[in-house]
Each structure stands twice: as C-alpha cells, then as structure tokens.
Amino acid sequence: MMKVLLVDDEPRVVRALDRVLRTAAPRDWVVTTATSGREALEHLDREAADVVISDMSMPEIDGTALLSEVRDRWPGTVRVVLSGYSDPAAAARVATIAHQFFEKPAPVKELISALREIETGRARVPSGLGDMLNAIGVLPAPPSTFLSLTAAIADDRTHIDKLVAIVRRDPELVAKVLQIAGSTFFTRGQPTSDLRTAIGRIGVRLVTALALAASAFEVAPESGLTQEALTTHAISAATEAAQRVGVPRLAEDAFIAALLADVGLTALACWTPDRVRAARARAVRDGVPLHVAEQALFGFDHADVGTHLLRLWRLPADIVAAVAAHHTSDRASLADDPVKLAVYDAHTRLDEILG
Numbered sequence: 001m002m003k004v005l006l007v008d009d010e011p012r013v014v015r016a017l018d019r020v021l022r023t024a025a026p027r028d029w030v031v032t033t034a035t036s037g038r039e040a041l042e043h044l045d046r047e048a049a050d051v052v053i054s055d056m057s058m059p060e061i062d063g064t065a066l067l068s069e070v071r072d073r074w075p076g077t078v079r080v081v082l083s084g085y086s087d088p089a090a091a092a093r094v095a096t097i098a099h100q101f102f103e104k105p106a107p108v109k110e111l112i113s114a115l116r117e118i119e120t121g122r123a124r125v126p127s128g129l130g131d132m133l134n135a136i137g138v139l140p141a142p143p144s145t146f147l148s149l150t151a152a153i154a155d156d157r158t159h160i161d162k163l164v165a166i167v168r169r170d171p172e173l174v175a176k177v178l179q180i181a182g183s184t185f186f187t188r189g190q191p192t193s194d195l196r197t198a199i200g201r202i203g204v205r206l207v208t209a210l211a212l213a214a215s216a217f218e219v220a221p222e223s224g225l226t227q228e229a230l231t232t233h234a235i236s237a238a239t240e241a242a243q244r245v246g247v248p249r250l251a252e253d254a255f256i257a258a259l260l261a262d263v264g265l266t267a268l269a270c271w272t273p274d275r276v277r278a279a280r281a282r283a284v285r286d287g288v289p290l291h292v293a294e295q296a297l298f299g300f301d302h303a304d305v306g307t308h309l310l311r312l313w314r315l316p317a318d319i320v321a322a323v324a325a326h327h328t329s330d331r332a333s334l335a336d337d338p339v340k341l342a343v344y345d346a347h348t349r350l351d352e353i354l355g
C-alpha cells in the first residue's frame with residue numbers, strides 16, 4: 001500500500017490527476033488531495049504520506065515551503081514537484097529539495113511509471129538499509145544541478161546555451177566536464193577549455209551523470225575517504241569500463257554506470273562516516289573487499305545504497321541494474337550483459353587501489 005498526497009491550488013488539476021492515479025492502480029495506492037499547502041500539512045499531521053506530489057506556485061505556503069517542511073518533518077517521504085517552467089528561479093530553488101521534477105501539464109504516463117518505480121524501490125530496499133535511512137532521517141534529493149539538467153533535457157525546446165548556463169553554476173562540475181572531455185577516450189587527443197564544446201563532445205547524458213558523481217554528497221573526513229579520491233576512482237573506473245565493454249554503442253552506458261557505481265559509498269561516507277571507517281578497517285583485517293565487510297557489518301552494501309538512490313532519482317533502468325550488479329557474488333551471471341560485466345570488472349580491479 002502506497003500513500004500519495006496530491007497538492008495543487010487548482011481544484012480542477014487535483015481532480016483530474018486524482019482520477020488518473022486511481023484508475024492506474026486502484027488497489028495499491030491510496031490517493032488523497034489538498035488544494036493548499038496548509039491543507040496538505042494538516043493532512044500529513046494526521047497521516048504521513050509515502051509520496052507528496054506538489055504544485056510550485058500556490059498562495060500562502062508555496063511548493064518550496066511545503067516540500068521543505070515535508071523534508072524536515074517527514075524525511076522518508078518522496079518529494080515530487082509538478083510545475084510550470086515559467087519561473088526558472090523558483091524551479092532552481094525547488095530543485096534543491098525535490099527528488100523528482102515534472103513539468104505541467106502533467107505527463108500522466110511518466111508520472112504513473114515514476115510512482116510505480118517508487119513503489120518497487122520501496123519494496124526492494126534491504127531492511128537494514130531501510131532502518132538506517134529512517135534512523136538518520138534522510139532521503140536525499142539529488143544535487144540541484146542534476147535536477148535542473150534533467151528538467152531542461154526533458155524540455156525539447158531547451159537550447160545548448162541553457163545547459164551550458166546550468167553547468168556553469170557548478171564550478172566543480174565545470175572542472176570535471178572539461179577534464180573528461182579532454183581525456184583521450186573522448187578527444188582522440190584534443191583537449192578543450194570551451195565548456196560548450198566539451199558538453200557537445202561528451203553528451204548531455206554523461207554531463208548529467210557527472211553532476212551526480214562529482215557533487216552528490218559531502219564526504220566526511222572521519223570516513224577515511226575524500227571526495228577527491230572517490231571522484232578520481234569513479235572517473236578511472238568509468239574510463240576503464242567504457243574501454244572494456246568492447247561494443248562501441250554500449251561504451252557510454254558502461255561509462256555512466258561505472259561513474260555512478262560507488263555513489264552509495266559516497267553517500268555513506270557523508271551520512272555515517274564512522275560506519276565506513278569501521279567497514280574499511282574490517283575489510284583490511286579480514287582481507288576481504290569493502291562490500292563484503294559492509295554486508296557482514298550492516299546486512300547491506302554500498303551497491304544497495306547506490307541502487308536505492310539512483311532509482312529514487314529516476315536514472316535509466318539499465319544503468320541502475322549495472323550499479324546494482326557491480327559487486328555481485330556471481331560474476332558468471334553477468335556473462336550475457338557486456339555493460340554489467342565491464343562495470344563489475346573495472347571496479348573489481350580498481351577497488352584494490354582505492355583500498
């Protein structure tokens with residue numbers, strides 16, 4: 001059973017969406033509606049929701065205010081924005097608190113499939129991970145740059161200049177885009193210092209993945225890891241996976257999946273650095289890979305964490321699947337899937353260096 005709360009100050013919009021969602025999954029979803037932020041909060045006070053889908057511009061309590069409060073008081077609730085793209089400043093603000101962003105008029109099919117994915121994702125979270133997320137009270141939004149890029153890409157009218165402008169707001173991302181566009185894998189030898197050329201060369205999908213890999217979480221030093229080490233590891237593994245995959249048309253998928261594979265480790269190093277430190281010590285003591293030590297200590301590993309986050313943020317299913325499999329105990333089971341295999345092999349080899 002999944003509880004969905006729909007919020008929009010236009011009763012017409014709420015009614016229409018309500019009907020659509022009820023028809024889509026009449027038995028599994030309990031849909032309730034509110035026509036103001038205040039009404040939504042009153043409702044949540046009585047009964048928490050698994051997902052809140054909110055309009056942005058509403059009188060009194062607007063979407064940003066509502067979702068900020070939801071984040072603070074019900075951190076386990078998935079926050080979805082449904083908004084007109086008329087106000088880019090407001091969109092950029094809400095991008096820092098929403099997990100997912102849809103443009104109005106509501107793309108009904110996409111919204112339904114997003115809700116189904118949220119439902120499946122909830123069911124698949126290992127219980128130890130679910131308990132940890134509840135205990136630390138986070139269900140993090142992706143970096144705002146990622147969400148802004150995703151929203152901009154979804155809009156067919158988006159011009160490359162707009163993407164360049166979004167990337168430029170994030171200096172760390174600019175550095176990484178230029179670095180990757182200048183690597184031999186993409187350039188065949190031609191470095192570039194022009195951001196627009198760089199984005200054109202590596203493609204928007206990869207830039208979006210980089211926005212996640214390079215700045216999704218602040219790594220806490222107590223973990224014994226650094227952001228720099230993790231990002232360098234991610235980029236090396238991505239490059240190696242793309243070379244290993246063998247099939248040129250799959251190189252980009254392998255690159256992106258390997259780039260994102262350890263995002264769960266970065267997340268753990270941000271949320272619970274002591275656990276990461278303990279797992280690393282255990283791995284050294286027992287002479288086992290880090291993910292094995294994590295499983296022994298927590299009952300889940302960083303591949304589970306990454307899978308959960310990337311699914312929540314709606315990365316493509318094949319990318320999520322490759323991340324999920326990057327520490328499988330059964331390598332032979334990946335034989336039919338060149339992307340999964342390349343990601344697995346690249347990380348297995350390079351993890352020894354990350355230590």
Ligand SMILES: [Fe+2]
Binds near residue numbers: 265326347
């Ligand atoms: Fe890993």
Ligand SMILES: [Fe+2]
Binds near residue numbers: 233261347348350
């Ligand atoms: Fe790794």
